[in-house]
Amino acid sequence: MSHQEHVLGIDIGTGSARAGIFTPDGVMLAEAKTPIAMHRPAEHHVEQSSADIWRAVCSATQRAREAAGVTSDSITSMSVSATCSLVLLDKQDKPLALSPGDEAWNIIVWMDHRATAEAAECTATQAAPLRNLGGVMSPEMQMPKLMWLKRHRPELYAKIGYAGDLGDWLGFKCTGSLERSVCMLSCKWTFDPRPGHGWDHDFLKQIDMQDVLECARLPDQALPVGVALGQLTEEAADDLGLTTRCTFAVGMIDAYAGALGTLGRSLADAPERRLAVIGGTSTCHIGAQPVRREVPGVWGPYPGALCDGFVANEGGQSITGALLDHLAALFSASSEFGDDLHGALSDLLLERLASGDPAPDTHVCPDFIGNRSPLADPEIRGTITGLTLDTPRESFIKVYWAAATSLIYGTRAIIERMNAHGYAIDTLHLSGGHGRSALLRKLYADGTGCRVVLADAPEPVLLGVAVAALAAQANGEVLSVANGLTPGEQTLEPDQAMQALHTARYTAFKKLYEGRLN
Numbered sequence: 001m002s003h004q005e006h007v008l009g010i011d012i013g014t015g016s017a018r019a020g021i022f023t024p025d026g027v028m029l030a031e032a033k034t035p036i037a038m039h040r041p042a043e044h045h046v047e048q049s050s051a052d053i054w055r056a057v058c059s060a061t062q063r064a065r066e067a068a069g070v071t072s073d074s075i076t077s078m079s080v081s082a083t084c085s086l087v088l089l090d091k092q093d094k095p096l097a098l099s100p101g102d103e104a105w106n107i108i109v110w111m112d113h114r115a116t117a118e119a120a121e122c123t124a125t126q127a128a129p130l131r132n133l134g135g136v137m138s139p140e141m142q143m144p145k146l147m148w149l150k151r152h153r154p155e156l157y158a159k160i161g162y163a164g165d166l167g168d169w170l171g172f173k174c175t176g177s178l179e180r181s182v183c184m185l186s187c188k189w190t191f192d193p194r195p196g197h198g199w200d201h202d203f204l205k206q207i208d209m210q211d212v213l214e215c216a217r218l219p220d221q222a223l224p225v226g227v228a229l230g231q232l233t234e235e236a237a238d239d240l241g242l243t244t245r246c247t248f249a250v251g252m253i254d255a256y257a258g259a260l261g262t263l264g265r266s267l268a269d270a271p272e273r274r275l276a277v278i279g280g281t282s283t284c285h286i287g288a289q290p291v292r293r294e295v296p297g298v299w300g301p302y303p304g305a306l307c308d309g310f311v312a313n314e315g316g317q318s319i320t321g322a323l324l325d326h327l328a329a330l331f332s333a334s335s336e337f338g339d340d341l342h343g344a345l346s347d348l349l350l351e352r353l354a355s356g357d358p359a360p361d362t363h364v365c366p367d368f369i370g371n372r373s374p375l376a377d378p379e380i381r382g383t384i385t386g387l388t389l390d391t392p393r394e395s396f397i398k399v400y401w402a403a404a405t406s407l408i409y410g411t412r413a414i415i416e417r418m419n420a421h422g423y424a425i426d427t428l429h430l431s432g433g434h435g436r437s438a439l440l441r442k443l444y445a446d447g448t449g450c451r452v453v454l455a456d457a458p459e460p461v462l463l464g465v466a467v468a469a470l471a472a473q474a475n476g477e478v479l480s481v482a483n484g485l486t487p488g489e490q491t492l493e494p495d496q497a498m499q500a501l502h503t504a505r506y507t508a509f510k511k512l513y514e515g516r517l518n
Contacts, residue, residue, distance in 0.1 A: 180219055225250055231247055275415065287312065289422070290309060295374075319366070334396055358398065406509060452492040
């Protein structure tokens with residue numbers, strides 16, 4: 001790759017599509033973001049539109065390229081990270097709408113929980129694929145969602161001509177290839193990439209989904225992250241403002257891009273001690289080792305989902321940043337903190353923390369839409385305890401503090417579960433929006449007792465996508481590319497003076513789960 005060549009990283013999050021233009025040595029020249037619409041037709045139903053997302057991706061790409069001041073033909077490869085939302089197309093590869101409206105709402109968003117009953121049925125089979133999911137099927141995975149469609153919308157299910165993860169769909173849209181990423185197939189579809197495994201037909205028969213491989217056009221093998229999927233079609237290149245010279249590299253789920261961008265170059269150094277924490281709307285916790293580790297209540301083990309030669313485990317919290325936003329919407333006093341509410345509360349609470357626990361009697365169970373890890377229970381609901389007849393402003397401050405600490409204690413519980421099953425985690429590689437909050441950065445260190453590593457790269461998720469794009473020019477050698485990049489790092493050590501405070505709060509946090517975390 002010459003000095004005049006660049007790569008494009010696309011990240012499709014829950015609320016926006018982002019594009020970043022990178023140099024061959026991993027320096028981001030420019031970034032642009034375009035919002036994505038969301039539709040909530042019923043409780044627990046969350047939908048999006050692939051047409052809307054494509055417009056957002058194209059807009060962000062064009063503006064990022066213009067801001068970077070590079071030519072279209074200088075971008076020689078690209079890749080994608082995306083949420084694990086389910087895209088549905090009909091047999092003519094057109095959007096297959098789930099709900100009426102001006103947009104064709106043809107995507108079941110990752111956080112949609114309409115398939116909770118179907119997920120429980122999958123878990124009850126205790127079939128072999130459950131060993132790769134921590135023993136419990138989540139309603140956020142694709143098989144339960146397709147089961148729900150087959151049962152409740154059979155006329156729509158019969159029209160499916162393609163079903164795929166959002167990132168795989170973008171590859172299809174850009175190249176016409178039906179191949180899928182090992183990250184997406186193994187993490188969300190029950191595909192086992194180990195030799196001699198693949199799809200478990202007995203399991204599919206047990207859940208009455210034998211036909212899903214054909215109707216969704218699912219392949220019999222999965223491609224590694226970072227290998228070339230194909231060149232851009234003329235139509236895709238025109239829409240994106242690029243050229244057909246651009247290679248599309250196999251992408252990954254957004255959390256894995258964050259892990260690759262922060263953890264990838266450290267995997268050669270005691271990987272069992274390291275955990276990538278990607279915190280935004282939700283939070284994912286990704287560890288990887290050369291050996292297989294089965295951790296109850298934690299997704300995986302997933303061979304190759306992060307990179308070849310490593311087997312990943314993935315814990316998670318379904319709503320974290322979204323919970324703080326939700327609480328702000330619930331409390332009218334939140335309007336007193338201006339446009340940068342989270343920044344203002346971060347400053348205020350750090351100031352109060354210097355004098356002790358800002359709200360020692362207020363506690364929150366943060367699982368408002370269920371617990372993803374380590375309990376894997378979608379029926380758990382949120383709790384706020386310790387409220388008094390305080391002023392609305394003080395009540396909001398205390399609840400916000402209790403919620404922020406609860407997010408970190410949820411991470412602590414995941415770490416304890418992973419450490420009981422073959423990990424020895426003492427270092428967190430933090431990225432995402434949580435890494436930009438001074439309050440959350442300190443809480444992650446002090447509340448878990450772990451060292452926190454913060455990459456100097458301004459957008460670690462986009463950097464991880466850029467690594468995959470660069471790997472397409474290097475025979476798919478993702479780790480080799482990651483090791484060749486040298487973004488700086490900052491390290492935050494836990495404050496031992498905070499240990500007693502967090503020990504007391506964590507004890508109270510666990511009591512909210514009535515002994516299930518002991």
